[in-house]
Amino acid sequence: MQTHGETWVQFKAQYYVFAIAFVVFDVEAAFLLPWALAYNTLEFYAVVEAIIFILILLGGLLYLWRKGALKWM
Amino acid sequence: MEFLEFVKDLFVNIGMWFQGFLVGTGLPDVWVHVISLTVGAFVLAFVPVFSLFFLVWYERKIVSRIADRLGPNNSGAYGGPYGLFQIIGDAIKMFTKEDVVPAAADRWVFNIAPMLIFAIAVLIWPVIPLGKGVIGADISLGIFYILSLGSGGMVAMLMAGWGSNNKYALLAALRGIATLVSYEIPQVLAVIAVVMVTGSFSMQDIIASQEIPFLFTLPLTALLFFSAALPELGRRPFDLVEADSEIVAGYFIEYSGMKFGMFYLAEFMNQTAMSIIFATLFLGGWRGPWVEQIPALGTLWLVLKMFFVMLVIQFFQYTLPRLRIDQILGFSWKFLTPLALVNVCVVALVGKAVPYNAENLWIRAGAFLGTNVLLALVVLGVLAVAGRLARQRVEARLEEEATPA
Numbered sequence: 119m120q121t122h123g124e125t126w127v128q129f130k131a132q133y134y135v136f137a138i139a140f141v142v143f144d145v146e147a148a149f150l151l152p153w154a155l156a157y158n159t160l161e162f163y164a165v166v167e168a169i170i171f172i173l174i175l176l177g178g179l180l181y182l183w184r185k186g187a188l189k190w191m
Numbered sequence: 192m193e194f195l196e197f198v199k200d201l202f203v204n205i206g207m208w209f210q211g212f213l214v215g216t217g218l219p220d221v222w223v224h225v226i227s228l229t230v231g232a233f234v235l236a237f238v239p240v241f242s243l244f245f246l247v248w249y250e251r252k253i254v255s256r257i258a259d260r261l262g263p264n265n266s267g268a269y270g271g272p273y274g275l276f277q278i279i280g281d282a283i284k285m286f287t288k289e290d291v292v293p294a295a296a297d298r299w300v301f302n303i304a305p306m307l308i309f310a311i312a313v314l315i316w317p318v319i320p321l322g323k324g325v326i327g328a329d330i331s332l333g334i335f336y337i338l339s340l341g342s343g344g345m346v347a348m349l350m351a352g353w354g355s356n357n358k359y360a361l362l363a364a365l366r367g368i369a370t371l372v373s374y375e376i377p378q379v380l381a382v383i384a385v386v387m388v389t390g391s392f393s394m395q396d397i398i399a400s401q402e403i404p405f406l407f408t409l410p411l412t413a414l415l416f417f418s419a420a421l422p423e424l425g426r427r428p429f430d431l432v433e434a435d436s437e438i439v440a441g442y443f444i445e446y447s448g449m450k451f452g453m454f455y456l457a458e459f460m461n462q463t464a465m466s467i468i469f470a471t472l473f474l475g476g477w478r479g480p481w482v483e484q485i486p487a488l489g490t491l492w493l494v495l496k497m498f499f500v501m502l503v504i505q506f507f508q509y510t511l512p513r514l515r516i517d518q519i520l521g522f523s524w525k526f527l528t529p530l531a532l533v534n535v536c537v538v539a540l541v542g543k544a545v546p547y548n549a550e551n552l553w554i555r556a557g558a559f560l561g562t563n564v565l566l567a568l569v570v571l572g573v574l575a576v577a578g579r580l581a582r583q584r585v586e587a588r589l590e591e592e593a594t595p596a
Contacts, residue, residue: 129361133369136369136373136520136524139524143376144375144379147379147383151335154383154386155391155392157390157539157542158387169540172535176529176532179528188524188525189517
């Protein structure tokens with residue numbers, strides 16, 4: 119099927135929203151990686167702190183979900 | 192008997208014999224080191240490429256059996272036994288096709304993309320432990336290096352799609368990147384859970400800490416990793432980017448000849464690499480019975496595990512229908528990512544509740560297994576309840592619409 123018009127089109131904004139969400143969670147994962155590496159030598163409160171961190175970010179994911187940033191693409 | 196001793200630890204002994212031979216020729220030490228490393232690098236780069244011949248045949252046989260046909264068993268007069276040489280025919284065909292570059296394409300980007308993707312596919316292999324002492328480079332960042340290479344693949348995909356000057360290619364590349372990016376997070380989180388239990392990124396350390404393979408102690412994590420790594424490979428049921436009937440070969444459209452061959456090879460090598468990584472992380476790598484006495488047997492166990500994982504991947508590929516892009520992204524963001532985060536929390540809590548020491552190994556494994564299974568059951572329960580609510584809502588709406596009529 120032939121296409122017409124310029125090829126290098128302006129792409130859908132929803133891709134950008136997904137990329138931003140990815141950046142946020144990837145930075146979170148990047149913070150969790152050294153924590154996971156040092157896990158065996160840490161005290162219990164470090165685990166609790168990390169769980170609070172993860173819960174805050176889970177709250178962020180829930181916010182994204184309810185705001186509709188994760189749909190239609 | 193001495194030959195038998197040599198064969199028992201085959202690859203390490205070959206390496207040491209080669210180094211001894213080089214030293215014996217009187218070269219200075221630096222040269223010995225450089226030459227042995229170069230030869231090792233060549234071997235490591237070519238072994239996966241040449242093993243592809245057998246693996247492509249293996250995949251085709253499985254695919255055809257799933258589709259209730261025979262597959263390559265005797266491709267004409269040149270097929271070779273059981274159709275094994277069919278792949279060589281394919282390779283020759285790809286070599287001899289004309290290399291077409293579209294006139295309005297972005298030349299540099301277009302030409303470099305296949306090289307980049309192939310380079311990345313090969314770069315994974317040095318870090319994979321093929322046996323007890325057999326590894327290209329046992330860097331302490333093993334699994335982290337592999338995860339970062341996945342991101343390099345994304346860049347190559349975008350280069351291929353953008354440089355082709357073709358709307359189909361561009362759309363496919365963007366969708367492919369949205370998919371890859373969305374599934375990167377559950378994959379990293381599943382690896383984080385494994386790294387927590389192990390305490391190190393190095394692949395050999397991960398294998399060494401798996402007296403009981405992680406598939407049995409962390410089954411949910413293994414499932415998460417598998418579900419998240421499968422779309423990274425770009426294969427059905429997630430193959431939006433190369434859906435033959437929909438987007439006309441996706442971002443490979445404008446490639447022909449050996450460049451297409453590069454993409455094809457790289458995709459297959461990624462599949463093989465992912466199988467081996469899954470086998471290393473969750474199935475115990477080269478561990479198996481009798482490996483202490485005969486270390487060379489470790490490679491055999493690893494290859495068998497890799498074949499098994501590839502078999503499971505093929506089952507997914509050829510029995511499930513293709514998913515839509517919004518279904519793919521929804522599955523990742525709404526299901527896998529929260530589940531992966533909760534899984535990390537649960538594994539963290541259990542790991543501290545039953546701390547690691549040599550006696551309560553089985554208790555620790557049992558605790559991990561128990562909480563993982565519990566989490567899986569809770570998730571299934573939540574899904575069941577949510578499904579029932581959704582169905583009730585739909586039925587209520589249908590009743591509402593039906594009653595006036």
